[in-house]
Amino acid sequence: MKTQTSQFFAVLTVVLVLAALPFSHVLAQDESAAQLPLVEAGYAPAGEALSIAAHGTGRTTGHIADLSVTNLGDAPLELPSQLVFIPSDGRHQSYVGRPAPGYVIAAGAKAVVPLIGYCATVRLPPVPPGEPMPPPEDWIVATGESGPAAIPTVENPAPPGAALVPGSDTPLPRAVSVNDEPLVAAPLLFAAVSLVEQTTSHLQESGDITTPFSANQERERQAVNQQTIWIFAAELENDPYTQEQFASRLEAQYEDSTGVPIAEASDEDREQLEQGANDFWGAFELVGAEAKVINVRSTGAEARGATATGTETKPKASAGSLVSDEQEPPPEEVADFACKASEVINHTPRVVDATVSDSYGDDETRKKITDGLKEAVQSENNVYATATPPSTVYAIWRDDHVGGVASGYAKSVFLEDDGQEWVWYTDPIAAHANGTGTHTLTFTHGPECTSVVAGAASMWIKASSNAFDPLENSIEYFRALDAAKEISVKFATRKLPPGLSDAIEAGVDAITDPSSDTHASAMGGATLTVGGKTDRGEAKNNVVYKREDKEDKAIIGGGATVKKLKATDVRPGSLTSKITASAELKAGASGNGYAKSNLESLYGTILVGVCECPNGILRKVVTDTSQFTKSDVSSALVNR
Numbered sequence: 001m002k003t004q005t006s007q008f009f010a011v012l013t014v015v016l017v018l019a020a021l022p023f024s025h026v027l028a029q030d031e032s033a034a035q036l037p038l039v040e041a042g043y044a045p046a047g048e049a050l051s052i053a054a055h056g057t058g059r060t061t062g063h064i065a066d067l068s069v070t071n072l073g074d075a076p077l078e079l080p081s082q083l084v085f086i087p088s089d090g091r092h093q094s095y096v097g098r099p100a101p102g103y104v105i106a107a108g109a110k111a112v113v114p115l116i117g118y119c120a121t122v123r124l125p126p127v128p129p130g131e132p133m134p135p136p137e138d139w140i141v142a143t144g145e146s147g148p149a150a151i152p153t154v155e156n157p158a159p160p161g162a163a164l165v166p167g168s169d170t171p172l173p174r175a176v177s178v179n180d181e182p183l184v185a186a187p188l189l190f191a192a193v194s195l196v197e198q199t200t201s202h203l204q205e206s207g208d209i210t211t212p213f214s215a216n217q218e219r220e221r222q223a224v225n226q227q228t229i230w231i232f233a234a235e236l237e238n239d240p241y242t243q244e245q246f247a248s249r250l251e252a253q254y255e256d257s258t259g260v261p262i263a264e265a266s267d268e269d270r271e272q273l274e275q276g277a278n279d280f281w282g283a284f285e286l287v288g289a290e291a292k293v294i295n296v297r298s299t300g301a302e303a304r305g306a307t308a309t310g311t312e313t314k315p316k317a318s319a320g321s322l323v324s325d326e327q328e329p330p331p332e333e334v335a336d337f338a339c340k341a342s343e344v345i346n347h348t349p350r351v352v353d354a355t356v357s358d359s360y361g362d363d364e365t366r367k368k369i370t371d372g373l374k375e376a377v378q379s380e381n382n383v384y385a386t387a388t389p390p391s392t393v394y395a396i397w398r399d400d401h402v403g404g405v406a407s408g409y410a411k412s413v414f415l416e417d418d419g420q421e422w423v424w425y426t427d428p429i430a431a432h433a434n435g436t437g438t439h440t441l442t443f444t445h446g447p448e449c450t451s452v453v454a455g456a457a458s459m460w461i462k463a464s465s466n467a468f469d470p471l472e473n474s475i476e477y478f479r480a481l482d483a484a485k486e487i488s489v490k491f492a493t494r495k496l497p498p499g500l501s502d503a504i505e506a507g508v509d510a511i512t513d514p515s516s517d518t519h520a521s522a523m524g525g526a527t528l529t530v531g532g533k534t535d536r537g538e539a540k541n542n543v544v545y546k547r548e549d550k551e552d553k554a555i556i557g558g559g560a561t562v563k564k565l566k567a568t569d570v571r572p573g574s575l576t577s578k579i580t581a582s583a584e585l586k587a588g589a590s591g592n593g594y595a596k597s598n599l600e601s602l603y604g605t606i607l608v609g610v611c612e613c614p615n616g617i618l619r620k621v622v623t624d625t626s627q628f629t630k631s632d633v634s635s636a637l638v639n640r
Contacts, residue, residue, distance in 0.1 A: 035146045035147065035148060035149065035167075036146060036147065036148075036149040036165070036166070036187040036188065036190075036191050037083070037142045037143070037144075037145070037146050037187050037190045037191060038142070038143045038145045038146060038147050038187070039085075039140050039141060039142055039143060039183060039186050039187050039190070040140070040141055040143055041138075041139075041140060041141075041183065042136070042137045042138075042139065042141065043084055043136035043137070043139040043141050044136065044137070045079060045080050045082070046073070046077050048072065049071065049072055049073035049077060050069055050070070050071060050072065050073075050077060050079065050105070051069070051070040051072055052067055052068070052069050052070075052136050053067070053068045053132070053135070053136075054066065054067050054068075054086070054115065054132070054133040054134075054135075054136065055068070055127075055129075055130050055131060055132055055133060056092070056126060056127025056128055056129060056130065056131045056132075056133055057126075057127075057129055058126055058127070058128050058129040059126060060093065060118075060119040060126045060226065061117075061118055061119065061222050061223075061225070061226040062116060062222055063114045063115070063116060063340070063341075064095050064097050064115055064116065064117050064118070064119070064126070065086070065095065065097070065114075065115035065127070065133055066112050066113070066114060066115070067079075067099060067112065067113040067114075067115055068110065068112055069103070069105055069110065069111050069112070069113055070105075070109070070110045071105040071106060071107055071108060071109055071110075072108075073107055074107050074108075075107055076104050076105065076106050076107060077104070077105055077107075078102075078103065078104045078105075079099050079103045079104075079105065079113055080099070081098045081099050081100065081101040082098065082099075082141060082142055082144065083096065083097070083098055083141070083142040083190045083193070083194075084096070084097060084098070084099075084115075084139050084140065084141050084142070085120070085139060085140040085141075085182060085185075085186040085189060085190070086133055086134055086138075086139050087134055087138060087139070087140075087179055087182050088121055088124060088178075088179045089127075089133075089134055090179075091124070091125075092124055092125060092126060092127045092128075093119040093120065093121040093124045093125065093126050093127070094119070094120045094121045094124075094178055094179060095115075095117055095118065095119055095120060095133075096117050096118055096120050096186075096189050096190065096193050096229070097115045097116055097117020097118065098115070098116055098117060099113050099114070099115055099116075100113055100114045100115070100116055100342075106346060106348075107349060108347065108348065108349030108350060109345075109346040109347055109348075109349075110345050110346070110347060110399075111344055111345060111346065112342075112343045112344070112345060114340075114342060117193075118193065118225065118226050118229050119226065119229075119230070120178055120189055120229065120230075120233045121178060121179070121233065122230040122233065122234055122241050140182050140183060140186035142186075142187075142190050149165055149187065149188075151172060151173055151174065151176065151184060152184065154174070157173075157174035157175070158174060158175035158238055159174065159175065159238060160172045160173060160174050160175055160238060161175060161234070161235035161236065161237065161238035161239070161240060162235040162240070162294050162295045162296070163176075163188070163232055163235040163236045163293065163294060163295075164292055164293055164294060164295055165188070166188060166191035166192045166195050166232075166291070166292065166293045167191060167195055167291075167292050167293075168292060169292065171295060172188075172236070175236065175237050175238035176188065176236050176237065177237055178233055178236060178237060185236065188236060189229075189232075189233065189236075191293075192229060192232045192233075192291070192293045193225075193229060195291040195292065195293055196225055196228045196229055196232070196287055196288070196291050196293060197225055198291070199287050199290045199291040200221055200224050200225050200228070200287050201221065202290075203283075203286065203287060203290065204217055204220065204221060208286070209224070209282075209283040209286060209287070210279060210283075211223070211224070211276075211279050211280050211283050212276045212279065212280070216615070219615070223280070224280075224283050224284060224287055225287075227246070227280070227284045228284045228287045228288050228291070228293070228294075231284055231285075231288055231294055232288060232293045232294055235294055243277070243281045246277065246280070246281055247274070247277040247281075250273060250276070250277050250280075251273065254269075254273055339443055339444070339445040339449050339451065339611035339612075339613050339616075339618045340443065340444045340445065341441065341442070341443050341609060341611065341618060341620040342441075342442050342444070343439070343440065343441050343442075343607075343620070343622045344438075344439075344440045344442075345437075345438070345439050345440075345622075345624065346437070346438050347399045347400065347435065347436075347437045348397070348435040348436045348437070349435070350377055350378055350396070350397060350398045350399065350435075351395075351396060351397040351398075351433040351434065351435055352373060352374040352377040352378065352394065352395075352396050352433070353394060353395045353396075353431040353432055353433050354369070354370040354373045354374060354392070354393070354394035354431060355370070355392070355393050355394070355429045355430070355431055356369050356370060356389065356391065356392045356429075357390075357391030357392070357426040357427060357429055358426075358427065359391060359410075359425070359426040359427075360389060360390055360391050360392075360426075361389075369388075369389055369392065370394075373388075373394050377396045377398050388405050388407055389407075390407060390409035390594070391407060391408060391409050391410075391426045391429065391587065391589060392405070392406075392407055392429075393405070393406040393407070393429045393430060393431045393585050393586065393587050394406075394431050394585070395431035395432055395433040395583040395584065395585050395599070396433050396583065396628065397433040397434055397435035397581065397582075397583065398435075398626070398628070399437060399626050400437040400579050400581075400603045400605075400624065400626040401581070401601045401602070401603050401626040401627055401628050402433060402434075402435075402461075402524050402526070402581045402582065402583035402599065402601050402628065403524075403583065403598075403599050403600055403601055403628025403629075404431060404433070404522065404583050404585040404598070404599045404628075405585065405596070405597070405598055405599075405630075406429075406431070406520045406521065406522060406585035406586055406587040406596065406597045406598075407520060407587055407594065407595070407596045407597075408426065408518045408519055408520045408587035408588050408589035408594060408595045408596070409426070409518075409589050409594040410424055410425060410426055410516075410518060410589035410590050410591055410592070410593075410594070424590060424591065425589070425590040425591075426588060426589045426590070427588065428586065428587070428588035429586070429587055429588065430584070430585065430586040430587075431583075431584070431585050431586075432582070432583065432584050433582065433583045434580070434581065434582035434583070435580075435581065436578065436579065436580045436581075437578070437579050437624075438576055438577070438578045438579075439576065439577045439578075439605055439607060439622055439624055440574065440575070440576040440577075440607075441453050441455075441574065441575055441607040441609045441620060441622045442573065442574040443573055443574070443609060443611040443618070443620075445611055445613060446613075448613060448614055449611055449612060449613035449614075450572070450611070450612050451572060451573050451609065451610065451611035451612070452570060452571070452572050452573075452609065452610055453570070453571055453572075453573070453574060453575035453607055453608070453609040454568075454569075454570045454575070454607070454608050454609075455530045455531065455568065455569060455570075455571075455575045455576075455577050455605070455606065455607040455608070456530060456566070456567070456568040456577075456605065456606055457528045457529075457530050457566065457567050457568075457577045457579065457603070457604070457605040457606075458528070458564070458565065458566040458567075458603070458604055458605075459526050459528055459564070459565040459566075459579065459581075459601060459602065459603045459604075460562065460563075460564050460565075460601065460602040460603075461524040461525075461526060461537075461538070461539040461562070461563045461564075461565070461599070461600070461601045462524075462539060462560060462561070462562045462563075462598075462599070462600045462601070463522040463523060463524055463539040463540055463541035463560070463561045463597070463598070463599050464522065464541055464559065464560035464561070464597065464598050464600075465520050465521065465522060465541045465542055465543035465557065465558050465559070465595065465596065465597035465598070466543060466558050466559075466595070466596060467518065467520070467543045467544070467545040467555045467558060467593060467594065467595040467596070468545075468593050468594055468595075469516075469545055469547075469554050469555050469592075469593050515547055515548055515549070515591050516545055516546065516547045516554065516590060516591030516592045516593055517544075517545075517546050517588075517589075517590045517591060518544070518545040518546075518588070518589040518590065518591065518592075518593055518594060518595045519542065519543065519544045519545070519546075519586070519587065519588055519589075519595050520542065520543055520585075520586070520587040520595035520596050520597040521540070521541065521542030521543075521585065521586045521587075521597050522539075522540070522541055522542070522583075522584075522585050522597035522598060522599040523538060523539070523540045523541075523583070523584045523585075523599070524538060524539050524563075524581070524582070524583050524584075524599045524601060525537065525538030525539075525581065525582050526538070526565055526579060526580065526581035526582075526601075527579070527580045527581075528565050528566070528567040528577075528578070528579055529567060529576075529577070529578045529579075529580075530567040530568055530569045530575070530576075530577045530578075530605075531569030531570070531571045531575050531576070532569055532571075533567045533568060533569040534567060535565045535566055535567045536565065537563045537565055538563060539561045539562060539563040539599075540561055541557070541558075541559065541560060541561040541597065542557050542597065543555065543556070543557040543558040543595050543596075543597065544556045544557055544595070545592075545593045545594075545595050547591070547592075575607055575609070577605040577607060579603060579605075581601070581603075583599050585597060585599060598630050599628075600627075600628055600629045600630055601627065601628055602625075602626075602627045602629065603625065603626050603627065604623075604624070604625040604626075605623070605624055605625075606621065606622070606623045607621070607622040607623075608620075608621050609621075609622075
């Protein structure tokens with residue numbers, strides 16, 4: 001029969017990766033000849049070509065943060081997997097980590113890249129899931145080069161702890177505050193992390209460490225690395241993280257896991273708990289000593305039961321029984337050791353196709369209009385212009401949505417600010433845009449785990465158009481004008497030279513001519529694919545204002561056409577939601593009145609995944625929404 005302690009170790013969430021001790025700060029520095037990584041302030045790989053923001057995952061070890069990376073350049077860029085130090089905001093842990101390798105972001109695309117690493121502040125909690133971390137400009141970055149360690153002197157330095165200059169037998173000359181002296185602490189932490197990782201792997205391969213996690217090498221590696229780094233970081237500040245504090249946390253988690261107060265636990269449980277704590281701590285100190293990052297304060301790892309030299313002192317229950325698959329599953333966080341989730345979001349570059357008829361203004365005026373439309377779409381602001389100058393057409397694709405506006409104006413367009421010279425005709429103009437967006441959620445795990453991802457995507461496309469006929473219900477007026485026109489023209493032409501009289505007659509004809517052929521149209525189409533399920537469709541709408549003589553009704557078409565698309569699927573392991581969309585808008589004008597069309601769209605997708613392993617469950621959600629909609633508010637914001 002398994003004891004409460006055996007079950008406890010099976011579900012242990014790495015107290016080993018939990019922080020909960022009172023916090024304190026200390027300062028100081030001096031000089032050492034050992035080699036350390038060179039660092040610089042600010043994280044900006046590829047300069048301004050990559051825009052990066054970081055958000056917490058709620059984890060202390062492993063996948064510690066998500067980096068939202070946008071490629072603002074015109075060529076694919078790879079995010080380098082270099083060491084970074086993220087300082088504490090005063091409420092949450094500081095971190096040391098590296099972006100997961102192999103992420104190449106296409107031009108104009110966005111990707112979410114996991115940051116893999118460790119906590120460097122044992123006495124503060126992790127940044128909660130989704131909460132922003134300090135900005136990259138506040139981070140410290142390893143340059144890839146090394147140089148002599150320089151620990152500057154300070155007034156009234158605090159005495160050193162048991163931390164060594166990593167990789168040497170040289171004690172630090174004074175305590176160093178991780179948060180108050182990040183440029184000094186970061187090189188020491190970077191060197192310690194690299195040495196601890198190498199040493200843990202070597203000692204695991206040689207069988208020189210045994211812990212209650214030894215049946216799961218990855219889980220053991222994460223726990224030993226994190227705890228050893230915590231010991232080093234605490235000694236760096238001469239604010240020791242001790243075996244007693246570690247054991248106290250194990251006891252507290254035992255009580256939470258079993259519901260049994262430690263004082264009421266059986267003798268066997270207390271003995272196994274104590275032996276497990278000894279084995280863990282012996283492994284931490286052995287790695288710290290072998291990596292040459294700490295000068296072990298106590299009497300040595302062997303005295304506490306660790307198998308540092310091949311002489312084992314095991315708990316009564318074997319390491320294998322402590323992680324038996326028959327025992328209850330661990331909390332969700334532990335699943336990170338066996339199951340990894342990754343998300344990739346990619347959008348083709350944003351497209352803005354804008355044209356202003358040559359009949360409107362001059363080259364400089366038209367360029368100013370089209371440049372303004374393009375800037376609005378390329379910016380991060382989601383407010384677009386829906387009120388446009390006469391005879392303007394534009395179409396857009398931007399991160400999962402399409403839209404646009406087309407306007408056909410003729411007689412209402414004035415060429416002169418202070419005159420009345422009307423434009424009677426504008427050439428037909430058109431604009432096109434298209435693009436693709438994908439969202440993928442993937443789980444990677446061993447054969448003992450199962451994973452499933454469910455996804456859905458939906459889109460609403462609306463094409464609408466309308467026209468204005470200033471002559472509707474006014475044809476009788478024009479019939480009356482005809483009689484007045486004949487009299488006035490005959491009278492005028494008898495008084496003027498032939499050339500000028502012809503011009504006057506033509507001008508009067510133009511003013512009283514009700515003929516018009518003005519049009520505007522909008523078309524939007526999309527294909528949604530989620531896994532193996534697809535939906536496609538388009539929305540079209542057009543209006544024509546056409547009058548050849550003096551008929552009263554002249555508007556054909558108009559109104560609105562709406563198309564709704566949706567797709568859903570469920571797949572094991574990985575699922576992709578994809579949208580491909582296009583927009584086409586056209587307009588032209590002659591004669592009276594105007595015509596206008598609009599294309600609007602709303603898009604949303606969600607991917608929900610669950611990965612279940614013997615040691616826990618990992619859940620992940622990916623969502624994205626976008627829209628182009630016509631509104632008086634957006635028009636006012638753009639035009640103010």
